[in-house]
Amino acid sequence: MNVNELEKLARWYNQHFGNFYTLYQNLISPIQNNSNQSSKLPLENELNSLISYLSKMDFDHLSLQQIRILDELGVGKYLGIAGAQFVEDTVRTSDYDPSTAYERLSLASSNLVETNSDFRNYIQSIERLNLASKIETADVDHVTIRVGFQKDAEINNLADWKDSAKDWYDIIRGIALAADEAPESTKVVGASTGSIILILAGTLSVTTLLALISGRLAGVARHVIGIANEIEDLRHKKFLNQVIEKELKNQQDAAKKAALDDILAIVAERLPNLDGEKQAALTASVKKLLVFNEKGGSLDFVAPDIDDEDAQETTEASQEAQGLAQIDLSAARRAIHEYQQVREQLKLLTSAYSTNSGAEV
DSSP states (O other): OOHHHHHHHHHHHHHHHHHHHHHHHHHHHHHHHHHHOSSOOOOHHHHHHHHHHHHTOOOTTOOHHHHHHHHHTTOGGGSHHHHHHHHHHHHSSTTOOHHHHHHHHHHHHHHHHHHHHHHHHHHHHHHHTTOSOOOOOOOTTEEEEEEEOOGGGOOOSHHHHHHHHHHHHHHHHHHHHHTTOOGGGSEEEEEETTTTEEEEEEEHHHHHHHHHHHHHHHHHHHHHHHHHHHHHHHHHTTOOOHHHHHHHHHHHHHHHHHHHHHHHHHHHHHOTTOOHHHHHHHHHHHHHHHHHHHTTOEEEEEOOOOOTTTTOOSSHHHHHHHHHHHHHHHHHHHHHHHHHHHHHHHHHHHHHHHHHHOOOO
């Protein structure tokens, strides 16, 4: 991750900190009272407000790498859907104890404050060193797409890179043709090391389709992991036998096999008039995405950090075109947001499976 990306993460966190910190404190206050006072205070409104805010947190402008930084700093579990689940598990539990809940929430609050201080100090440091990124005009016509080559999709040598480059040309080509665009309209704008990440700038139409397809792929993975969790749960409860396990695994296989047809059917609803060449290219594209996904590769979308008002042009001549761009950007953002929601749910299920089975996914 480069300096600019870390700076954007720090500013994003600082911007949202006041909201989620205040809501955490609003909940902690009555719980603290209830842990050491005989007169109990109601907390349902504070609890619902915090859970609602966390559940609706928008991570559209963050990359997977930036979100992983939040996890590594120990605060990712207190934000977003994971944070809402943490609060639910802490307060809405059958063995709820105000003292224990107060300790857990106070620790969360302390970690959130410490991270905010660290990010604020980081921003101040890069500003003193004149390393702060320059303000750039947001590009409302393209969305950053980050392709991560991890696990079995990892690139270890030039032969791997050649094969992966061809696969991703075919993936983008099929989706671009379906969107009635040239494959070259999607640009390669960078790459990073570690687990190799290819950074693309996709047009709004291509990005919307790719995010839609990726959301369905993540949904299939969520279903498969959910069944795996059910198997492990039955195993722990001593209710699992060979017949039940075989049936559940058959359900997993059926979901994987149906994925291609399901995805093509959803795309056909949006693009009902694809000719034979475009349909064939799209089918090949989705097949390669399925393989990439099964190998453990990852996709990440970062929408332009721009508000509707910022996207307005002052001249009348540009307003019509700009308005159309905003419609496309809104559609892309919706597709990205839906994908990220499913991905977040998949993340929680995968974590639960790893805990239950002791295996890494």
